[in-house]
Amino acid sequence: xxxxxxxxxxxxxxxxxxxxxxxxxxxxxxxxxxxxxxxxxxxxxxxxxxxxxxxxxxxxxxxxxxxxxxxxxxxxxxxxxxxxxxxxxxxxxxxxxxxxxxxxxxxxxxxxxxxxxxxxxxxxxxxxxxxxxxxxxxxxxxxxxxxxxxxxxxxxxxxxxxxxxxxxxxxxxxxxxxxxxxxxxxxxxxxxxxxxxxxxxxxxxxxxxxxxxxxxxxxxxxxxxxxxxxxxxxxxxxxxxxxxxxxxxxxxxxxxxxxxxxxxxxxxxxxxxxxxxxxxxxxxxxxxxxxxxxxxxxxxxxxxx
Numbered sequence: 001x002x003x004x005x006x007x008x009x010x011x012x013x014x015x016x017x018x019x020x021x022x023x024x025x026x027x028x029x030x031x032x033x034x035x036x037x038x039x040x041x042x043x044x045x046x047x048x049x050x051x052x053x054x055x056x057x058x059x060x061x062x063x064x065x066x067x068x069x070x071x072x073x074x075x076x077x078x079x080x081x082x083x084x085x086x087x088x089x090x091x092x093x094x095x096x097x098x099x100x101x102x103x104x105x106x107x108x109x110x111x112x113x114x115x116x117x118x119x120x121x122x123x124x125x126x127x128x129x130x131x132x133x134x135x136x137x138x139x140x141x142x143x144x145x146x147x148x149x150x151x152x153x154x155x156x157x158x159x160x161x162x163x164x165x166x167x168x169x170x171x172x173x174x175x176x177x178x179x180x181x182x183x184x185x186x187x188x189x190x191x192x193x194x195x196x197x198x199x200x201x202x203x204x205x206x207x208x209x210x211x212x213x214x215x216x217x218x219x220x221x222x223x224x225x226x227x228x229x230x231x232x233x234x235x236x237x238x239x240x241x242x243x244x245x246x247x248x249x250x251x252x253x254x255x256x257x258x259x260x261x262x263x264x265x266x267x268x269x270x271x272x273x274x275x276x277x278x279x280x281x282x283x284x285x286x287x288x289x290x291x292x293x294x295x296x297x298x299x300x301x302x303x304x305x
Contacts, residue, residue, distance in 0.1 A: 019163035023120055023156055026289075030124040033293055057083050090131040091148050093186040093214070094119055097175055097196030098139045100168045106225040107284050111197065112167060114221045114284045119195055120159050121289055122219075127155040134158065136182060137165050140172035148186055174199075179206040188213055195219045200264040203272055218273045219280045227283070229258055277302060 056072050059079035067081040096119055102112035119135070126133035133155045134148035144165065146158045168175070183206065186192070192214040210216060234249045248254055273279035277299050282291040 019160040023159050026121060027124055029289055031128055033289060034128045055083050056080050091186050091190035092126045092131055092133045093190055093192045094135040095194045096137050098168055099174050099197050100170050100172050101197045103170055104223055106223050109284045111221045111223055111284060115195055116163050118219055118288045120163055121292055123155055123159040127152045135162050137162055138175045138177045140168045140175045143178055179204055183210055191215045193217045193219055198269050200268045217278045222281055222283050224285055229255055
């Protein structure tokens with residue numbers, strides 16, 4: 001029988017935090033961004049409100065401070081707010097295309113880990129802003145749908161469920177997205193955010209219908225090696241198709257093929273989301289919340305086309 005001594009103890013790797021614990025770590029950052037950086041204008045980035053302006057009325061205790069008309073308030077010396085004919089809530093539907101290619105990662109995080117964090121941040125933004133949030137997780141091994149719900153607790157539970165979904169195997173085929181089902185999964189004029197790897201490919205059948213029904217946006221995560229191969233280095237990479245390691249020498253031919261792939265991929269990406277304000281690309285080496293804040297600010301400046 002082996003005897004354990006202090007010198008013979010093997011330190012076990014730290015257990016990664018649970019999805020719910022991870023979301024709680026992110027939540028305070030999201031609240032800070034909404035309250036101090038986005039300045040209450042987050043909804044206008046989605047055209048979520050009725051936005052049918054009626055009149056300016058005196059601000060009363062309990063009214064939404066985000067409606068205060070600061071110009072009128074400064075002129076009259078007491079708070080006034082904008083009144084709208086109706087207010088329409090925002091419904092967010094996240095579609096996460098969980099493809100095997102998301103396993104790739106040349107840094108501390110894989111593309112899948114970064115994309116799931118981005119999805120969690122978007123769902124938390126919806127929770128903080130009292131929106132309805134749902135998701136569809138599309139995997140080679142099946143699809144999981146959670147209809148849009150409102151309230152911090154329900155959205156946190158839905159987000160934790162999404163983050164806990166098992167990753168596909170590297171040798172699995174690409175998932176098939178249920179576009180006909182998604183066309184009925186949320187009310188008309190909802191915001192559909194498609195998160196995935198977006199390889200070069202034609203637009204899926206029915207995509208034009210979804211673009212007419214929803215406000216469609218695409219969120220993508222890129223690895224630094226996808227932007228540019230390491231300069232002057234040879235390196236090994238796993239080829240899941242061949243099931244073996246291959247060595248890339250960084251030759252001129254390999255770099256030309258990589259550049260051609262990037263052009264083809266970006267052409268396909270731009271065809272899916274022609275408006276630059278409807279697509280977001282974040283690197284695995286970049287801060288995802290900062291990227292989201294910049295994305296929403298850009299949309300707000302142009303009136304959320």
